[in-house]
Every structure is written in C-alpha cells, then in structure tokens.
Amino acid sequence: MRPDGKPEGIRQSMSWLHTWTGIVLGWLLYAVFFTGTLSYFLDEVNLWMKPELHASVPAATPAATAQVALAAMQKLAPEATVWNLDLPNERQTSVSATWREKGQQQQGRAGLKRAELDAATGDKIDVRETRGGNFLYRFHFELHALPRAVGRWIVGIATMFMFAAIVSGVITHKKIFTEFFTFRPKKGQRSWLDAHNATAVLALPFHVMITFSGLLLLVATLMPWGANVAYDGNTQAYNMERRGMAPAQGQREARGGREEGRGKAEQVDLTAAIVPMLATAQAQWPDRQVARITVNKPNQRGATVELRALGSDSLATRGRTDSLLFDAASGKLKETPPAAEPSAASAVNNVFASAHMGRFAGPAVRWLLFLSGVAGTAMVGTGLVLWVVKRLPERRKLGRTPFGHRLVEATNTAAIAGIAFATAAYFWLNRLLPADLAGRGDWEINGFFIAWLLTLVHAALRPARAAWKEQSIAVAILFALLPLLNPMTGGHGLFTAIRLGQTAIAGFDLAMLAIAAIFFVIAKRMVQKDRAEHKARAPAAAPVEVLP
Numbered sequence: 287m288r289p290d291g292k293p294e295g296i297r298q299s300m301s302w303l304h305t306w307t308g309i310v311l312g313w314l315l316y317a318v319f320f321t322g323t324l325s326y327f328l329d330e331v332n333l334w335m336k337p338e339l340h341a342s343v344p345a346a347t348p349a350a351t352a353q354v355a356l357a358a359m360q361k362l363a364p365e366a367t368v369w370n371l372d373l374p375n376e377r378q379t380s381v382s383a384t385w386r387e388k389g390q391q392q393q394g395r396a397g398l399k400r401a402e403l404d405a406a407t408g409d410k411i412d413v414r415e416t417r418g419g420n421f422l423y424r425f426h427f428e429l430h431a432l433p434r435a436v437g438r439w440i441v442g443i444a445t446m447f448m449f450a451a452i453v454s455g456v457i458t459h460k461k462i463f464t465e466f467f468t469f470r471p472k473k474g475q476r477s478w479l480d481a482h483n484a485t486a487v488l489a490l491p492f493h494v495m496i497t498f499s500g501l502l503l504l505v506a507t508l509m510p511w512g513a514n515v516a517y518d519g520n521t522q523a524y525n526m527e528r529r530g531m532a533p534a535q536g537q538r539e540a541r542g543g544r545e546e547g548r549g550k551a552e553q554v555d556l557t558a559a560i561v562p563m564l565a566t567a568q569a570q571w572p573d574r575q576v577a578r579i580t581v582n583k584p585n586q587r588g589a590t591v592e593l594r595a596l597g598s599d600s601l602a603t604r605g606r607t608d609s610l611l612f613d614a615a616s617g618k619l620k621e622t623p624p625a626a627e628p629s630a631a632s633a634v635n636n637v638f639a640s641a642h643m644g645r646f647a648g649p650a651v652r653w654l655l656f657l658s659g660v661a662g663t664a665m666v667g668t669g670l671v672l673w674v675v676k677r678l679p680e681r682r683k684l685g686r687t688p689f690g691h692r693l694v695e696a697t698n699t700a701a702i703a704g705i706a707f708a709t710a711a712y713f714w715l716n717r718l719l720p721a722d723l724a725g726r727g728d729w730e731i732n733g734f735f736i737a738w739l740l741t742l743v744h745a746a747l748r749p750a751r752a753a754w755k756e757q758s759i760a761v762a763i764l765f766a767l768l769p770l771l772n773p774m775t776g777g778h779g780l781f782t783a784i785r786l787g788q789t790a791i792a793g794f795d796l797a798m799l800a801i802a803a804i805f806f807v808i809a810k811r812m813v814q815k816d817r818a819e820h821k822a823r824a825p826a827a828a829p830v831e832v833l834p
Contacts, residue, residue, distance in 0.1 A: 311444040312673075313701040316666045318441060320705055321426035322496075323659030324419070326644050326652055327797055329377035331419030334794040335716045336402075337777035338413050342380040343786060344405040348373060349564050351405050352579060353557040355381040358408030359584070360556075362401065363387070369581040374405045375596060376649070377790045381405050414721045421731055422709070427504070430731070435507060442504040449497045456490075492658040493665070499642035502635055556581065556591065559617045566619060567593045567610055577607070581614065589614035601640040602633035649789060656797065660804070667702045674698060674750075696745040696753070703757035704741030706805065710764035711737035713798075717775040751812065758809035765802035769795040 324331065333339060345351040351373060358381075359369045366385040373381060381403040402411040424430070428437035506513060506521065517524040560579070567576050577596035583589045595608040611620045628636060640646050644655045674695055681687050687695075712734040719726050745753040772795065773779035783791035 311447045312666055312670045313697055314440070314444045315448050316663065316670065316701050317705050318426050318444065319659065319663040319666055320709075321422045323656060323663055324709070324797075325423040325426060326647075326656045326659060327794060328419045328423050330790040330794040330797070331422065333377070333379065333790045334772065334777065335416050335418040335713070336413045337717070337772070337775060338411050339380045339402060340776070340778040340783075340788070340791060342374075342402075342404045342406065342411065343788075344374040344379070348575060349561045351381065352560050352564060352576075354406065354408040355383065355403055356556045356560060356579070356581075358403050358410075359383060359385065359581075362410065363399070364585060367583060369579075369584055371579040371581075373576060373579065375575065375577065379405065379788060379790070380411060381408075414716075415723075415725075415727045416716055416730060417727045418716075421712075421734075427500070430735075438504055438507040442501065442508045445497055445500045445504070449494075449501065452490075452493055452497060489658040489661040489665075492655075493662055495638070495641055496659075496662065499638035502638050503642060556584075556614060559612075559614065560591070562617055563591060563593060563610075563612050566612075567595070570610060571595045571608065574608075584614075590620070597646060601637045601646060602628060603636065649793070660800075670694075670698045670702065692750075695750040696742065699745035699750065699753045699757060700738065700742035703754060703761055703805070704738050704745070706761045706801065707741050707757055707764065708734045708738035710761060710768070713768055714764065714771065717771055717777075751816070755809055755812040755816070758805045758812065762802045762805040762809055765798045765805070768798045 345354060352371070355371045355373070356369075359366075359371070362383070363369065363385040366387055368386050370384045371381055372378070372383075383401045383403055384398045386397055387399065402413050403409065404411055421430075427441050428434055429440060430437075432440075501508070506524070513521065513524045564576060574595045574597060576593050578592075578594040580592040580594070581589065582592070591612045591614050593610045593612070598607055611622050612618065613620055644652055647655060674691065677691055681691060712730055715730045715733040719729055723729065741757055744757065748756065769780050772791075773782065778786065778788060778791055780792055780795045783789075783795070
C-alpha cells in the first residue's frame, strides 16, 4: 500500500521485489556469475595450472600423434582390457590416457588408471596435483564443503531469485532500452543506476538464457519426483535417455563379445592400422577432427577400435558424439546401429544446456560468452553497490552509518573485489606451493577461502572506499603478473605459447590481463576521486599582495 492508502501498481511492487531479491542473494549470485564466467575457459585454466603439460607439443600430423600414443600404451598397459586416448586439440596439448587392468571394475570411473602422455614422444608426464579449473566450475553450481545436493539446492534457489530479479527489473524500468544509451558520469546514484541498466540490457538475452538454462540443468535436483517415479530411481538411465545417449559402440561390442574375446592373445600392430582408420574418419567428418581413440580388448581376439569425433554437429544431441567402429585385425569398418535420436523435449533441453556451458563454442564465440558473463557479473555488482548508494541520503540525515548498511558495505567489498583476490591467490598458490606437497590440491582450495576471508576482515576494518581501492589495486596487480609468473615457474609464456600455436595457454593469459584491466580502471577512478575530494577540501591559498 502507498502512504495515501491506495494499492501499489505493478511497477512499484516489482521495484520492491527487484530490490530485495537482488540484495538478499546478490553476494552468492556474484560469486556464481564470476566463477561461472571463468568456467568458459575451463580447459584453458586446467592446462595453465599444469605447467608440466606445456612442453608437450603434438606431432606434425594427428596420425603421427595417434601412432606415438598407441605405441606408448603398448608399453604402459599391454594387459589392459580397454585403452582410451583423448588426442590433443586447440585446448589440450597432451594425450590424456585412461585404461582398465584385468580384474578391475569394467564400468564407470572406478578402476580407471590415468596418465598424461607427451604428444610427440609418448613419454609419461608427471603432473602436479591440482583441482584446477574444475574447482571453480563445480563451485559455481555446487559451492564447496557441502553435500552436493545441498549446494545445488542453494544455487538453484538463488537462480530462481535471479530470474525473478531480471523479469521484475525489465518491468520496473519502463525506459530501460532508452536509458541504455544514456550514461551520466559523476552523478552518484544516477551514474550507478545507468551502469546497472547498461550492463543489464547489453547482454539481456544472455542473462535470460543463462538463468533459465541454469534452472533446467538443476531440474533433476529441484524437481526429481517425476524422474524417480518414471525410472524407479535409476537416475543414470534417466540422464542417458534425456540426452539421447546410448552406450558407446565399442563398449557394446566389448560387453557383448566378452566371452568371445577370451582366449589366446594376438598381437595387432595398431600403430600402422590406425592411419587408414583416421583417413576414413576424416572423410566422414571433414569439418571435425578425431577426439578420442578407444581400443577394446587390446592384444586379444575380437579387438576393436572406436574413433569419436570432436564435438557434435547439433546442439540438440548434447552428450552424444558421432563414432566409427573398426575391426582391429582387419581394419574394416563395422556396421553399427545408429544412436537413438532424443525426443523433442530432450532436444530443447539439450540446446539450452549446450548454450549454458558453451562446450560447442569456438574461440571467438567463447570470448563472446566470456564478455557476456563479465557484463552479467558487472550487472550484479553494480546492483549491490547501488543498494548502498541509494541509502547514503538516509545516513546523512541520521549522522551515522547503521550497522546493517555498514555490514552490506563490507560484504559488498569482499563479495566483489574479494572473490577476485581469492581467485588470483588460488592461481598463485598453484605455482608457489611445492609440486610434491602432499594434498596440495586441497591446500590450493584452502588458500582460496583463507584469502577470501581475509578480504572480508580487511573490508570490516578499513573505511569502505579505502577497502575498495586497496583491494582493487591488489587484484589488478596479482592478475597482471600471472602471465609473468607462468614462464618463471615452468610454463610457456604468452609469446612462446602464441609462437607454438598453444592458444589455450595464450587465451588464459589474455583473460587474466582483461580482468586486471577491469580492476585497474576501478582503482584508477577511486584514486582520482580521492584526489579530487582532497583538493576540494584543501583551504584556499591566501591571496598574494602584488607590490607596485
């Protein structure tokens, strides 16, 4: 109700909803947006945080790399029941190998052994222990140190509030598209509102897509009852059918012919046989390369070789990749039934999920998604700051800062500048902690949260503007120096990576410089404002008497 007793209109009601949904979960949403935006470079972050892999440079041709990898597996795991080789690509420099020894569990991830192989020599690379970018990726929808379901529920509820804030924000600002082209600097609250509107409208389709698709990805957690009833609690069967997936061709062959495969082993020279197989795959997929080679029952009768394409030719078939199955002994292509097509509902869900995660995207589109994520992060951040700025007149009337306002000020600083500082500290610890430290992956994560907590303590002890300025300067310095830290601690520097065509490593360094530039601009503006206010407060100089 309004003060005159009349009911509020829809715009006034939506304004209240937008304000309070924004501040109640804004801090969590900022962390979700920030870490989710970095996750568009998940593979790049993983590679950067394992500098031992930077020296791996693929052979002249994919076929040569495959031959080297297969020869290495023949020495490394000749008695294994299956070899999986993920070949290098623009986001991966080494060959990631997994295999199962006899007697181990033959399904799922349990029982798998792993190794990273040099793409040129096949030598096994000893890689430091780290959670890499997977920690940031998991944190943005599961948080950390919580049961997985609890973390997803919390993020899911926050995403619902985010979607409500976006819709109510569009309704509240009837001139939102007009005001997008209006920015009034140095106008206090008006400037912050202009910045909030501009970042909201700049990537509005992205914001709607990312929140709605995020809810779809969490639907099995938020509303599991239908799937549990229809599939008798078998979530794996539900997920496979929802994505239009079926067991890999090679796995079907391996399970179906398990008894047939037992017997006297026969040596098959796969290093020679793989070349025509790759040529057949290249003719089948002229616009895509082979991503994975799977050898089922190596050195046994009935051995098969499965080649999988990199990516999919449709967003609607997320999780399903095209594959070809060959007989290892003869090299002949085997006929296999086509994979099941997803239903219309599953196809729509797959499109949104693929768009959310950006796994389909090439470098240009991935950078566009990253910049849209930056705009979304800025939208949440400016909204948090605007909440404080709008209440400054109230504080001036009171002549003091209420505890609630001070709490929001300090938490805003730690939520916005603090998580960036913690992320930079996470990357620095990856290079500064001893490579052979026991549990170093956990120590990297512990350092992330310790650094984040310190920013909250710092923001609580320092005046609000001073805390913003000091933390922004620290963040800009830490991120700007990461490209220099990389070659000093065993990795390939920016220019070396560009020369070798290692775009993943170069892309990480460029992304870090972009983040540093953002916080440098923030710090610069604060320093300039402090100088201007100090100059305005300085007493005017006494007039100098001019003698005749």
